[in-house]
Amino acid sequence: MSGQAPIPPLKIGSVALGGRVQIAPMTGVTDLPFRRAAVRAGASYVATEMVASADFAKGRPDIVRKAAGGDDLPLMVVQLVGADPLAMANAAKLAEAAGAHLIDINMGCPAKEVVGVRSGAALMRDLNLAERLIAATTAVVSVPVTVKMRLGWDPCTQVAPHLAEIAARNGASGVTVHGRTRSQFYSGNADWGAVRDVVRAVAIPVSVNGDIVDVASARAALSASGAAAVMMGRGVYGQPWAAGAIDQALAGQGDAEARSQADILEAVLVHFAETLRFYGDGLGLKIFRKHLGWYVERACSAGTAEGRRAAKARLCRIENPNDLVADLSQFWRDAA
Numbered sequence: 001m002s003g004q005a006p007i008p009p010l011k012i013g014s015v016a017l018g019g020r021v022q023i024a025p026m027t028g029v030t031d032l033p034f035r036r037a038a039v040r041a042g043a044s045y046v047a048t049e050m051v052a053s054a055d056f057a058k059g060r061p062d063i064v065r066k067a068a069g070g071d072d073l074p075l076m077v078v079q080l081v082g083a084d085p086l087a088m089a090n091a092a093k094l095a096e097a098a099g100a101h102l103i104d105i106n107m108g109c110p111a112k113e114v115v116g117v118r119s120g121a122a123l124m125r126d127l128n129l130a131e132r133l134i135a136a137t138t139a140v141v142s143v144p145v146t147v148k149m150r151l152g153w154d155p156c157t158q159v160a161p162h163l164a165e166i167a168a169r170n171g172a173s174g175v176t177v178h179g180r181t182r183s184q185f186y187s188g189n190a191d192w193g194a195v196r197d198v199v200r201a202v203a204i205p206v207s208v209n210g211d212i213v214d215v216a217s218a219r220a221a222l223s224a225s226g227a228a229a230v231m232m233g234r235g236v237y238g239q240p241w242a243a244g245a246i247d248q249a250l251a252g253q254g255d256a257e258a259r260s261q262a263d264i265l266e267a268v269l270v271h272f273a274e275t276l277r278f279y280g281d282g283l284g285l286k287i288f289r290k291h292l293g294w295y296v297e298r299a300c301s302a303g304t305a306e307g308r309r310a311a312k313a314r315l316c317r318i319e320n321p322n323d324l325v326a327d328l329s330q331f332w333r334d335a336a
């Protein structure tokens with residue numbers, strides 16, 4: 001036990017979350033097989049990849065797939081991105097009808113192709129459009145709506161407290177703030193202290209995001225920001241169980257026991273099998289390679305960098321799923 005006071009659970013609007021550690025929406029990472037892997041391992045909140053509202057509303061199959069859920073997910077959080085209030089409202093209605101419990105709006109993505117069409121972090125420079133998007137979305141769904149943002153566009157325009165206040169005034173039930181500006185992309189360190197200005201500005205729950213990778217950084221981010229919850233992104237690469245374990249520690253239930261190598265291998269193989277089922281063998285194998293690399297990094301972190309590189313290169317060249325399962329299982333036993 002850590003001796004620190006347990007932190008009580010969190011409610012976003014009408015939705016009670018099972019914990020205070022959320023897994024961030026990550027394109028190319030938080031697809032349905034990954035979300036299932038995380039939930040099986042104790043995560044209480046995992047957002048979808050961002051879902052382009054207009055394409056989702058039109059039913060584009062690859063976009064619809066990003067918003068896929070399942071009965072085994074106790075909480076379905078769909079993140080929408082876009083710049084057209086009507087399309088976002090339509091997408092939100094569809095997501096709610098498909099079972100979403102929470103809708104999140106992306107106002108933080110820094111990618112050129114996203115900000116170039118007035119979406120993502122570009123909305124931090126266009127608060128009028130941001131307000132119309134939030135208002136249009138909250139008006140048409142009965143599930144809570146949240147907004148994910150950065151501190152601002154650049155160091156001179158840190159508008160997160162203002163945008164959060166706009167969100168709250170227009171019916172949003174929570175906000176997440178990544179403690180970097182758009183101009184930083186992913187460089188430098190997340191400024192958790194700056195998120196405190198957002199916490200002060202609104203009465204709705206604020207989640208702090210950026211560089212949270214373990215119990216110590218989760219506690220430090222909560223303490224620096226005063227936020228109600230933490231959101232982890234890259235820290236869950238290769239360890240979808242990290243969020244659940246950190247949650248357990250924050251809740252004062254002690255440190256999670258280290259997983260045995262056999263348990264980890266089993267979780268990896270189930271994740272792989274579900275990825276193949278979800279995408280089909282060809283695409284599934286390609287998509288899983290990214291996770292495979294991260295799992296191998298974590299699995300043999302005690303080994304040499306050269307050994308890890310060689311194992312990843314070999315495993316990622318295997319084209320037959322059965323061969324991959326056999327080779328990976330052998331590698332794991334050797335690494336253990």
Ligand SMILES: Cc1cc2nc3c(=O)[nH]c(=O)nc-3n(C[C@H](O)[C@H](O)[C@H](O)COP(=O)(O)O)c2cc1C
Nearest residue numbers: 024025026027049050106178210211212232233234
């Ligand atoms: C590969 C990748 C994909 C991401 N995709 C999204 C996304 O779809 N929507 C979003 O709001 N943020 C996205 N982000 C940003 C993360 O949600 C998060 O805000 C950021 O990574 C900072 O958290 P971290 O330091 O814990 O990774 C993405 C980040 C990464 C690394």
